[in-house]
Amino acid sequence: MASKAQRRPMGLSILIYGFVGLWFILAAFPFFWTLWGSFKVELDFFSIADWTNAITGERTKATYDSAFTGAAYHGAWVQEEFWRNVINTFIVCLFVVCTSLTIGTLGGYALSRSSYRYTFWLLITALIFRAMPPITLVAGYLLPFFEWNVWGILPTTIIVLVAINQPFTLWMLHSFFQNIPKELDESAKVDGCTQFQAFRHVIVPVMWPGVITTGLFSFLLAYNDFAVTAMLLSESNRTMVPAIAAFLGTTYTEGNVMFAVAAVVSATAPLFVLVMFFQRQIVSGLTAGAVKG
16 A cells, blocks of 8 residues: 555646546547537538537438438448448558558668668658658659559559658657667677578567557558548549548539548547557557666
């Protein structure tokens, strides 16, 4: 049992738990409100006359004889074939993550073990390119893509996303590798390993949480990207985020807001599952190297 001197004052405990509870409500409320509204009709969820209609579902009852309806999900997934956009998204994310991690782990390891002066300037150059808005980089790709007739397809977008994401991946993995003592490489070589075998069998298993953390951030970049995918993908190859924007319509075309709401919930739910599944690896990866000794 903790002594009285170690016990937290009651007022401080209430303040801490109150702040955590308030933060959780503010962070979680938008998602749960959107989830709730996705089962209503537009006149309820976006009611101007009475906001309580979004809770009671008066117009939804009048239309479907129930306070809840899955019409928005049916419209998005079946009528608008949102499942195609989901498949496109996961294809893009899979290849972006695999390519970025392959190049990033090899490059980050090589730079962390290099003693040449150009290593620092190479990392600074990569950081400058990562700091630039992606939209400014995409504009330079459009002309050659049109001339080579490769605009609108998934491989082209994957290449561009990897190019934009690679500096971040390189920096992050370089930092993880620097926190691993070089003595591990030397010990592996003494036991008969080559440089690559030491990297594969000794170094990578040690920093596996860092690889997972970096891979998750790479996945999120490709998963949530709008600027690159909207500019480089044709309508038939859209990923989820541009497709959701298309559901809203434009000044020239009529959209369906509830299709967009249902699609937002569908796109957000996998992220919760992903983070919950890899939460231990993420935490250990982010804290790797924070304490030495």
